[in-house]
Amino acid sequence: MNVNVPDERLVFVDLETAGLKPWRPIIEIAAIAVDSNQRELERFEAKIQFERKFANAKSLRKASYSPQRWEKEAKPAGDVMKEFTDLLRRHATVDQLSAKGRVFRVAQLVAHNGVFDGAFLSAWYDRYDEFLPASPRVFCTLQRAIWLFHEDKSLTPPPDFSLRTLCHYFGVSLRACEAHEALNDVRATVDLYRAIAQHRQSMMRPPLHACG
Incomplete structure (x- = not known):
């Protein structure tokens, strides 16, 4: 018997930002799209050009910002936004209803501290x-x-419930030197999500009884 499994994809995202307020620049973005079985479909990473006058110096240090790397690798924000938008559209599986009653699809984002990343993405767009x-x-x-x-x-x-602390708790690899780089953090977020899902599945299994 064929069973139709809904194509419910998730797009995990991580941002490195030049401050804690959403008006500050996003300086790096990474995303990994997975299918309903948590298998990776696609990944994306980009450093973004920004104006230093809008950045907080402390936040740049925490985000592992390097002027030399950004000079060499960063792309214009508009170009990165277009690439990220295209990725979201490729993995859009969530039905939404427009004001005119038209059904259209958008992507389902996942982040560690989703309120933070969601606010920055909304402000950026x-x-x-x-x-x-x-x-x-x-x-x-x-x-x-x-x-x-x-x-x-x-x-x-x-x-605490920081990404690094939870990864250590659930046996997910995320070394201190890897943290606060967008692609490393988003990869760890995917693995953390899988670890939590696996733990919940083990909670739901009935106990095994020895035969007498």
């Missing part, structure tokens, strides 16, 4: 007067982890 083809509800692995520790009382919660 608004500045360019472009439509962000993604659901306004960004799934959040930070919130998913909080729920997991609420659901499974056998787990001792970690001291």
Whole structure:
């Protein structure tokens, strides 16, 4: 019997920004699209040109910003936005209803601290007067982890819910030297999501009883 499995894709995203407020520039973006079985379909990464006068120096240091690397590798923000938009449209599987009643599809984003990344992406697209083809509800692995520790009382919660702390807790590789680089962080976010999903599946399995 053939069973039609919904093509419910997820697009994991990570941003490195030049500050904590959404009006600050996004300086790096990375994304990994996965299918309904969490298999990777496509990945994307780009450094973005920005004006230093709008950046916070402390945030640049945390984001592992290097003037030499950005001079060599960064692309104009408009070009990066177009590439990212095309990726979202290729993996758009969420139905939305327009004001005129027309059904169209957008991508489902996932991020660690989705409120933060969602606000920056929305502000970025608004500045360019472009439509962000993604659901306004960004799934959040930070919130998913909080729920997991609420659901499974056998787990001792970690001291915090940062990406690096949770990756260490669930055995996901993310070394200190790799953190705060967008592609490393988004790869770790995908692996963290898989680890949480695997743990939940093990919670739902019935206990094995020995035969007498």
